[in-house]
Amino acid sequence: MERSRRDILKLFGISALALSTGPVLDAYAAEQVEHGAAAEPYVKMGGKALKAQQWALVIDTHKFESEEDFTPLIEACHKIHNVPSLPIKRREIKWIWTAPYHNAFPMSPMKFVDEKLEHTPLLVLCNHCENPPCVRACPTNATFKNPDNGIVMMDFHRCIGCRFCMAACPFGSRSFNFRDPRPFIAETNKQFPTRTKGVVEKCNFCAERLAVGQLPACVEASNGKLVFGDLYDPESKVRELIRTNYTIRRKQALGTEPAVYYIV
Amino acid sequence: MLELALKGSKRYYGWMGFLLAIVGVGFLIYLKQLDFGLGITGMGRDVSWGFYIAQFTFLVGVAAGGVMVVLPYYLHDYKAYGRITILGEFLAIAALVMCLTFIIVDLGQPRRIFNVWLYPTLNSVLFWDTIVLNGYLFLNIVVGWNVLEAERNGVHYPAWVKPFIYLSIPWAISIHTVTAYLYAGLPGRGFWMTAIMAPRFLSSAFASGPALLVLLCLIIRRTTNFDPGRQQIQTLAKTVAYAIVLNVFFFLCEVFTVFYSQIPEHMDHFTYLFVGLHGHGTYVPWMWTSMGLMVIGIILLVNPVTRRNEGVLAVACIAVFAGTWIDKGLGLISGGFVPNPLHEVNEYIPTLPELFISLAIWCLGFFVLTGLFKIAVSVKEEVRE
Numbered sequence: 001m002e003r004s005r006r007d008i009l010k011l012f013g014i015s016a017l018a019l020s021t022g023p024v025l026d027a028y029a030a031e032q033v034e035h036g037a038a039a040e041p042y043v044k045m046g047g048k049a050l051k052a053q054q055w056a057l058v059i060d061t062h063k064f065e066s067e068e069d070f071t072p073l074i075e076a077c078h079k080i081h082n083v084p085s086l087p088i089k090r091r092e093i094k095w096i097w098t099a100p101y102h103n104a105f106p107m108s109p110m111k112f113v114d115e116k117l118e119h120t121p122l123l124v125l126c127n128h129c130e131n132p133p134c135v136r137a138c139p140t141n142a143t144f145k146n147p148d149n150g151i152v153m154m155d156f157h158r159c160i161g162c163r164f165c166m167a168a169c170p171f172g173s174r175s176f177n178f179r180d181p182r183p184f185i186a187e188t189n190k191q192f193p194t195r196t197k198g199v200v201e202k203c204n205f206c207a208e209r210l211a212v213g214q215l216p217a218c219v220e221a222s223n224g225k226l227v228f229g230d231l232y233d234p235e236s237k238v239r240e241l242i243r244t245n246y247t248i249r250r251k252q253a254l255g256t257e258p259a260v261y262y263i264v
Numbered sequence: 265m266l267e268l269a270l271k272g273s274k275r276y277y278g279w280m281g282f283l284l285a286i287v288g289v290g291f292l293i294y295l296k297q298l299d300f301g302l303g304i305t306g307m308g309r310d311v312s313w314g315f316y317i318a319q320f321t322f323l324v325g326v327a328a329g330g331v332m333v334v335l336p337y338y339l340h341d342y343k344a345y346g347r348i349t350i351l352g353e354f355l356a357i358a359a360l361v362m363c364l365t366f367i368i369v370d371l372g373q374p375r376r377i378f379n380v381w382l383y384p385t386l387n388s389v390l391f392w393d394t395i396v397l398n399g400y401l402f403l404n405i406v407v408g409w410n411v412l413e414a415e416r417n418g419v420h421y422p423a424w425v426k427p428f429i430y431l432s433i434p435w436a437i438s439i440h441t442v443t444a445y446l447y448a449g450l451p452g453r454g455f456w457m458t459a460i461m462a463p464r465f466l467s468s469a470f471a472s473g474p475a476l477l478v479l480l481c482l483i484i485r486r487t488t489n490f491d492p493g494r495q496q497i498q499t500l501a502k503t504v505a506y507a508i509v510l511n512v513f514f515f516l517c518e519v520f521t522v523f524y525s526q527i528p529e530h531m532d533h534f535t536y537l538f539v540g541l542h543g544h545g546t547y548v549p550w551m552w553t554s555m556g557l558m559v560i561g562i563i564l565l566v567n568p569v570t571r572r573n574e575g576v577l578a579v580a581c582i583a584v585f586a587g588t589w590i591d592k593g594l595g596l597i598s599g600g601f602v603p604n605p606l607h608e609v610n611e612y613i614p615t616l617p618e619l620f621i622s623l624a625i626w627c628l629g630f631f632v633l634t635g636l637f638k639i640a641v642s643v644k645e646e647v648r649e
Contacts, residue, residue: 090308090610099606106607107529124606133451139390140379160379161302161372164390166312170452172605176312176372178303197301198372254451 045148048213052230054130054150055205056259057216058241059123062116063225070098070123076221077203082194084184093175095203096125096218107251117264123226125218126173126203127250127258128152137168143200150231150259151205161198170251171258174202231259265413268642269635275487276638283631290624293617294369302372304617310604311612313370313597315622320366322472322593323359323629324443325465327400329473330356331436332503338429344499348481348492350415350640353408355477356436358633360401365625389445396439403432408636416643440465447600455533455600458521464514465592470507471561472588474500475581482578484637490644494574501577505565508584512558536609537599544609547598550590557587 045051064070077083077096086092098121102109105122132152135145142158143165145151166174180197188194192208195201206216214220219228229238238261241247247261272280297304307314333352336342368374385391407428414421444465447456478500481492522530535541537551564570564580571577598612614622 088303088308090310091303092309094309103606103608106605136387137390137450139385139388139394140376140383141385142379158376158379158383159373160376161374162370162390163312163372164388164446166309167447167453167601168450170450170605172310175309177301178305178307179301196373197303200372251452256451 046211046213050210050213050215052149053232054230054259055128055210056229056231056238056261057125057205057219058227058229058238058247058261058263060225060227060241060245060263061120061122062263064120064123067098067121069225070121072221073123073218073226074098076217077206079187080189080217081192081204082181082185082189084181085186086179086181086184091176091178093177093181093201095175095201096123098122099124105248105250107253122262123218124171124173124250125260126152126205127171127256127260128203128205130257130259131255133168133170133256134165134174137164139164146207149207149210151207152202153204153207154199154201156193156195156199156201159199161200163200165200170254170256174200176200265409265416265639265643268639272638276634280631280634283627283634286627287624287631290621290627293621293624297369297617297621298374302370304615306613306615306618308610308612310608310610311598311601313601314612315593315597315614315618316366316370318593318597319622319625320363320370321443321465321596322589323363323366324397324440325469325588325592326473326476327356327359327363328436328440328466328469329471329477330359330404331433332470332474332507333477333500334429334436335433336499339433342499344493344495347644348477348496348500350408350412351480351484351492351637352473352477353404353411354636354640355473355480355633356404357401357408357636358629359473360397360404361632362625362629363397364401365628366622369621369625389442389449393439393442393446396435396442400432400435400439403428403435407432412640412643415647418647437466440469447596452605453600454527454529454531458518458530460514460518464511464518467507467511467514468588468592471504471511471584474507475504475561475584475588478504478581479578479585480633480637482574484641488641488645490641490648497574497577498572501565501571501581504581504584505562505571508558508561508565508588511588512562532603532607533599536602537595541603542609544602544611546611546613547595551595554587554590554595557583557590561587 074096078085078094081095083093083095100119101113101117101122104124128151130150132143132145134143135152138144139162140158140160142155142160144153144155146153161176163176166176177195177197177199182188182194185194206214206218209216215228219226227237227241229236231238233239241263242261245263247263249258249261252258305314305316330352333345333349337345337349368377371377380391380394407425410425411421411429441462444462447453448458448461450456478497481497481500485491519534522534532541536544537547539545540548561580561584564576564583570580602611603609
């Protein structure tokens with residue numbers, strides 16, 4: 001008996017060594033010290049911070065004519081968030097981009113719709129769902145819903161790169177850093193972190209700008225084509241637009257409750 | 265007992281050395297992946313899981329398949345399996361070593377892997393998967409090792425092992441159920457979002473695991489002085505026969521629901537895999553080969569005349585193993601991601617480095633398996649002398 005127990009312990013020792021060698025070797029090569037963040041996410045609000053129960057975005061598709069109308073919005077976002085331009089399409093990182101109507105709304109595209117809707121691209125981005133499947137899937141809470149304003153956030157330092165959130169997202173809104181993105185950033189914005197290889201990223205509704213009283217970069221660059229506000233404030237501009245216009249949301253039937261509304 | 269794995273014939277050392285050499289080369293390529301990132305694979309933002317996760321999924325099945333010898337022996341006192349239960353348990357250990365390694369190589373930030381337990385997230389199926397897989401590994405090591413050691417010493421295994429044995433049976437079911445839940449609960453993925461996923465996973469597990477075990481038993485008989493036994497092999501073959509029939513039946517159930525309901529989000533993935541979508545159809549020949557192999561397996565295994573011929577049985581088991589491997593180790597993951605959530609078709613083709621790292625992990629698994637089987641067979645030979 002004694003012998004067998006000792007043998008098992010030996011076996012455990014060997015197994016543990018085998019399992020731990022990878023991460024240990026890796027840790028020596030670590031570029032940055034990781035902070036042990038608190039398990040419960042919270043974001044500290046500054047005095048000028050814009051506040052909402054659930055931030056929402058209304059996109060007025062009538063106000064966009066062609067691809068050029070989208071470029072300034074996309075560029076504004078990708079520039080301030082250090083989103084790299086990767087040469088290989090399948091490894092692209094995108095926070096906000098355009099897709100044809102049939103691709104943005106593939107589940108139930110209406111037939112014989114207005115020519116303009118059919119042929120003008122639509123803006124697509126993370127929907128900051130009220131019931132986000134990506135948050136449900138994440139094994140480390142690296143992606144979480146900020147309880148203070150409903151934004152689906154990413155902790156780039158906690159993400160282990162398992163990509164379960166990418167499988168869970170029904171909108172293809174998440175990108176993964178398949179390689180070090182830094183050489184592909186034309187001009188680094190020092191106000192926002194760059195990412196390391198091996199982590200997932202996506203639109204954060206400009207949480208860092210809202211915290212200092214600024215609207216999201218895409219909204220600011222849109223000249224009124226995009227409207228941002230609190231979904232649960234009946235007096236807000238977004239609520240007024242939703243009330244007075246016909247709006248649709250992407251894959252509404254899935255019950256994720258997207259917070260991005262399209263006036264069509 | 266570990267010393268039994270250290271002394272062997274020239275052929276044994278040669279085989280182990282060969283496996284280690286491939287593992288070594290694979291490790292070097294993995295270092296390259298660690299340095300560059302997962303960009304050395306064929307994965308992308310649309311097909312964000314690939315060959316690694318597919319192998320992981322298939323091998324969870326092989327690991328769970330081991331329970332098909334444990335259950336009849338311990339629960340139904342089917343004495344004949346006493347001789348080969350240990351092979352089922354050791355096969356599970358080797359398969360789990362491969363599973364865990366495939367998970368680690370698939371991570372973008374492997375050095376952060378312990379975040380899964382530092383920040384336990386109960387709503388994540390992945391968290392539970394790490395629990396059930398490591399738990400099953402632990403159970404099989406404890407049970408397998410103690411029972412074999414007792415056999416070597418000519419005594420009954422200690423009483424405290426019994427609860428672990430009983431626990432290991434539902435636990436085997438749990439590992440493949442939880443692994444199926446990784447996929448079956450994702451709202452936007454029509455190919456995976458079906459309640460038949462876990463039963464399908466289990467049926468293919470109970471076909472592929474025992475099929476591999478039959479082949480291993482035949483190899484052991486040929487290369488050692490230990491005979492796993494004709495009766496044992498025949499009973500295992502019947503398990504494979506029923507499981508592969510169920511697997512194909514469950515698949516057809518899914519095909520009915522998908523194509524009778526005509527819901528595009530569910531149909532498109534099947535269309536992509538079996539006839540191609542928008543001009544893309546890399547996996548079409550593979551999927552039909554898989555179906556063909558499973559059907560051949562059924563014909564040869566259900567028919568007693570062919571099943572009883574061990575040469576034909578070996579062919580049938582290879583067909584079942586290869587067929588289920590293509591189905592799960594190739595089609596399942598790529599099929600689920602194509603078309604993507606925006607209904608664009610971006611195909612996934614694994615790259616050479618990715619395939620070699622996978623091959624190396626399989627070799628690592630067979631290295632562990634050979635070592636463990638060497639121990640088991642040496643004990644059996646000792647006891648019989």
